[in-house]
Amino acid sequence: MTIESNKAIEAEEVELRQALGHFRQSVHAWSDAEYGRPRIVHPATVRTVWRIATIGALGCIVAAGALSVFLIEHRHQPGEAQTVIAPATSSQPETSLKTTAAKTPAAPLVQPGASVSDEELMASIDKDVSRIAPSAMEPLAQLMDEGEIH
Amino acid sequence: MAAGAVTRPISEQAAHTVAADEFARLVAAHRPQIFRFLLASTRDVDLAETLTQDCFLKAHLHWGQFRGDSTAMTWLIRIAINLEKDHWRSRRLRFWRSTQANSVDLDEASEWLPSGERSAEQQLLAREQVKKVWKIVETLSGRQRTVFLLRYVEDLELSEIALATGLNEGTVKAHLSRALAKVRAGVGSRV
Incomplete structure (x- = not known):
């Protein structure tokens, strides 16, 4: 080296x-x-205030939601009851039935103004709801007779 | 103890007081050194502060189990090393692992130098050297870095490093020699 x-x-x-x-x-x-540097300790209050505010806001939203659901339920219940009760009471004025029908756009179960018993009402419901399913091989002409196909 | 001397048992409360005093002395004596080691290992002031706190909390909880096989300093460094390992392990599980927002960058870490009686040119040269060493330390493996810092920053003997890291002396020597070779190559390079 x-x-x-x-x-x-x-x-x-x-x-x-x-x-x-x-x-x-x-x-x-x-x-x-x-x-040796002095440590700056950030006060936890700011975070606590934010946390409380967030919890409060979420609580208010939940409470408002629950209240609105409760109110909607209560507003709808008398209307539905009217539909069922209305046909049974013949003395009820015709206008109330009309308003009920207006509220429910679907075809009315009974004709307005007609007084029907519970059995008749249920029978008409059954008739409307249940249909005989046509067989796969059934000719279309037969269905047309019944006014199913237009 | 002289023959015939009578030893009086001390009360539980007195024993607690003695242990608390002893521990307070331990904290006062070694806290800066533990903080320094963790700061050099992590380059993150807040993390080093938190881990130092955790280290002494753990030491306090297990103070009764310390048998004195090693020095208190070695025992504390061992706790600090384990805490640091746990920290990185738990951090690795998180998806933001790569973000080291709090760690100080090399330039900032290299700024620290006691002014002494050096000229401006000497200061600049020293800063450059420190920066180079930091750069290399960053590339070392976890064990190499720990051994290197304990030897060249904390001035621990090889036997003490072996006790603190739980490695045998031969392994410590090997890690240190590899780390030093990298530092030598890095410092010698003219960038």
Whole structure:
């Protein structure tokens, strides 16, 4: 090994030691500065206020929703009862039935003004609801007779 | 103890007081060093502060189990290393793992140098060297970094590092030698 290469290695070693020394000093200085720095503690009240406000708002939304559902239920119930009760009471004025029919756009179960018993009403419902399913091979002409196909 | 000397048992409360005093002394003596080690390991001031707090909380909870096989400092560093490992493990599970918003960047970390009696040129040179070392430390494996920091920042002996890390001395030497080789190559490079 030549003297030059020895010197180069020595210089490299010195540089390494110097770098390690500076690194050590730097970490110590940084740590000392950060360790001695007073910590700023953010008050938790801001977060608490936000949390309370959020919970309150969500509570209000839930309560409003529940109330509206309750009101809708109550508003609809008398109307539905009217549909069933109306035919049974013949003394009820015709106008109330008309309003009920207007509220329900579907075909009325009974003709307005007609007085029918419960049995007749149920029979008419059954007739409207149930239909005899045509067989797959049944000719269309037969269905047309009954006015099923227009 | 002299023959015939009578030892009086101390009350439970007195024992508690003695243990609390002892622990308070331990905190006062070693807290800055634990904080420094964690700060160098994480480069995150807040995280280092939190982990230091956790370290002493854990130490307090297990203070009765400390048998004194190693020094209190080595025992505390071992707790700190485990806490740091746990932190990274739990962080790895999170999808924002890669975001290290709080960690200080290399330039900022390299700014810290005691002014001393150096000239401006020497200061600049020293800063460059510190930056290079930080860059290399960042690329080291977890174990290499821990061993390197304990040796060259905390000035621990190899036997102490072995106790703190739970590795045998040969492994510590190997890790240290690899880390040092990388640092030597990095410092020697003219970028």
